[in-house]
Amino acid sequence: MADKLPPVTKITKKVTKSKPSAALGFIFITIFIDVLGLGIIIPVMPKLLQMLGHVDVSTASKYNGWLTLIYATMQLVFASIMGNLSDRYGRRPVLLISLFGFSIDYMFMAFAPSIAWLFLGRFIAGITGASTSTATAYIADISTGHKRDANFGLVGAASGFGVIIGIALGAYLGEINIKFPFMAAAGFAFFNGLYGLFVLPESLKPEHRRKFEWKRANPLGALIRVFTKHTGLGGLIGCITLVYIAQKAVEYLLSFFLFEKFNWALSSVGTLGIFIGVVLVAIQGGLIRYTIPKFGQEKNIVFGLIFYALGLTLIAFATKGWMMYLFMIPYCLGGISGPALQGLATKKVAKNEQGELQGALTIINSISVIIGPFIFSYIFYNFTNKTHGTYFPGAPYLLAAFLMLISVFLAIKSFRNHVGKVRSVKSANPS
Known part of the structure; x- marks a missing residue:
């Protein structure tokens, strides 16, 4: 017998008549604000760390590695808790x-008066960033078929808009006053929360909810359950993990690289x-709505990963600042x-386990934020420090490209294993 629903569900019933498009728009804005914070930090953090710590760009990159470590650790602890809470009480609260x-x-x-x-x-x-798992679970709740992949593409478009506005705010407002970008981001988050109180409907129906269990909210336990319960996810999750790690070379280190190698101004980074x-908006908000139905998920995954590897390799060996625009394409x-990776993974779990799956993916992302920026920052420091022999600021990007190539092989292997299982089932159960 299902547990009695908590009082919070009575509140959500007042807004369930809102149009699905309004709800999807809210999720779009929510993910946009998540990435907005990252976008703001990209251009401002090197200068902020240099100012507060009185250090050069190379040393500031090490501080950045430690800052991302604490961020990712808290996200790791709370990601599965947030995902499981959303499976019990709903996505909205x-x-x-x-x-x-x-x-x-x-x-x-x-x-902040100091680095502390x-x-x-x-x-x-x-802690609050762990909500990404809930946002993506919301999309899984309200989407079906190829629309689910397309709506996950909207997540990419939201990320693109977040990068546009975030980096622009961080760069241009940061030149006026380094505090202004963060104050603007705080205002966006607060007013979007107020907007959601009146617009956002609950996506998870009461009959699809399940009891909250602390053992399922254990981050490591959540990963183990996902691997053991859904054995077909193993290769995909391995692929996603390497992609997440490799992406951190761009997300957390790009501004340090540009300041060090090309001596760019803050506005140039913006x-x-x-x-x-x-x-990103053009690709993930538009192009992907054509490529996934046309070529299928598997081809999108393989060719996308190859493009990642190519772009990272070119960035590593860039010799002129203008090349960065060309190589980013x-x-x-x-x-x-x-x-395509997310859409494929969601097909392998039940509706009332989407929050748990997305929580597990957020855990993997948190682990990648612990590993990626720390390793890449250390490599960047060692290849830019004047006391060391070899000077090669692009070293982190070369390593990231190698990780992307490994992920290609993991993805292909996962596809082949899936095809093999399907054939085995058909031969065992002939029509």
């Missing part, structure tokens, strides 16, 4: 609480970020693989 938490985090970042305060801000952001965002084309 978890998303709203997380948005208001984000606004608090950005205010901490805005008024930045760590406190990242601590809070790790202009490149806008360009990246426009390309194949890298961004790699984005056609992300929604």
